[in-house]
Amino acid sequence: MDIAKLRSQFPAAEQFLYLDAAHQTPLSLPVRAALDAFYDQALNTAGPKKHWLTHVEEVRARLAGFLGAEPREIAFTKNTSEGLNIAAHGLRWEPGDNVLLLEGDHPNLVYAWLGLRAKGLEVRPVPQDGGPGKKWADADTFAPYIDSRTRAVSLSHVMFHSGQRNDVAGIAKLAKQHGAEVVVDAMQSLGVLDLDVRALGVSALAAGCHKGLLVPQGLGLLFTPNDAERLSPTYTALAGMADTNENLAVGTGQVKLRPDAQRFEIGNFNLPAIHALGAALDLFEEVGVRSVEEHVLDLGDRLIQHLDALGIRLAGPVERERRSHIYVLDLRAPGWPEFLASEKVRVSSVRDGIRVSFGLYNNAEDVDRLAGILRRGLTKLSDQAA
Ligand SMILES: Cc1ncc(COP(=O)(O)O)c(C=O)c1O
Structure with missing residues (x-):
């Protein structure tokens, strides 16, 4: 097609x-058809949950392939805000550390970090005016503001209020030289730009699926490269555990988290939206x-x-x-x-x-x-x- x-x-x-x-x-019609098919199954069979959960993993694998990632690097979330908060709260901070943000970035990104000021994090706004004729952010934008206490740089890949595409790969290189993490909001770029998330060199990338990825609201994703263990989940649930047993009995021993991005998943999934995402990925595969x-x-x-x-x-x-x-x-x-x-x-x-x-x-x-x-x-x- x-x-x-x-x-x-x-x-x-x-x-x-x-x-x-x-x-x-x-x-779109195919996404609507996938939702209808899901609800028909729920209506007629009371829900083949095992089959649905198998489908979740199939969609995770396809989504990972679409992004240039591995399935173990993808967590399903509710939306961008949830993914950004998981990353911001999951990093290990010392009071007096700072995070660099672009002035005017999306409120959901800014609030994910502002919430941490109470724990001693300094939030440093960086002017995004790159000088005459330069309307995007790159390593030079952040270089004057980064220092030995910078723990993270966080920005939107594509900015919602201007459409500028920031040079995330260049910014990630600068951050790495200073031992800082890069946390990216890819809400506007996913499904629109041809992204290879691993090549960007970021520590975490969050997005919702209701814009470029063509599904209704209520499903998001968080990419954390293979070393997800660098981030500690703030919330814990069965879905994020490494050692579950058949009879679902939980003792009071140690909590053993999964080593991969699924450590951040909480409870049941948005199953209809994940089915919808499967149909959206079919469209992308065609085109x-x-x-x-x-x-x-x-x-x-x-x-x-x-x-x-x-x-x-x-x-x-x-x-x-x-x-x-x-x-x-x-x-x-x-x-x-x-x-x-x-x-x-x-x-x-x-x-x-x-x-x-x-x-x-x-x-x-x-x-x-x-x-x-x-x-x-x-x-x-x-x-x-x-
Ligand atoms: C850059 C950006 N981030 C985040 C969001 C939305 O955040 P959430 O997915 O948490 O609703 C939007 C727009 O809705 C956006 O443009």
């Missing part, structure tokens, strides 16, 4: 101009995430050409290798959100303007239609202002 044919699998994309993948992606990345960047090229012609500035970077599927248009005049909604365009208002974000279901015509609507909006809203 090529990417053009995929659009028909996302009915919402045909019903209005859906340009809000960074908020959430519309459900290839590399094609998704090229596709959204091509749509970005086209959008930038239109914006140039219309005189609309982009808040984030224009360089292809520094951007993603998110484009923030510097349209801050009051009235834009309402105007776009009245034209049946689904976008988000963010701090620097109107955020347009592409999914694998968007096409060049969507971009051209948006440009026409923006042109009309510029006339209408400037007439109103006059």
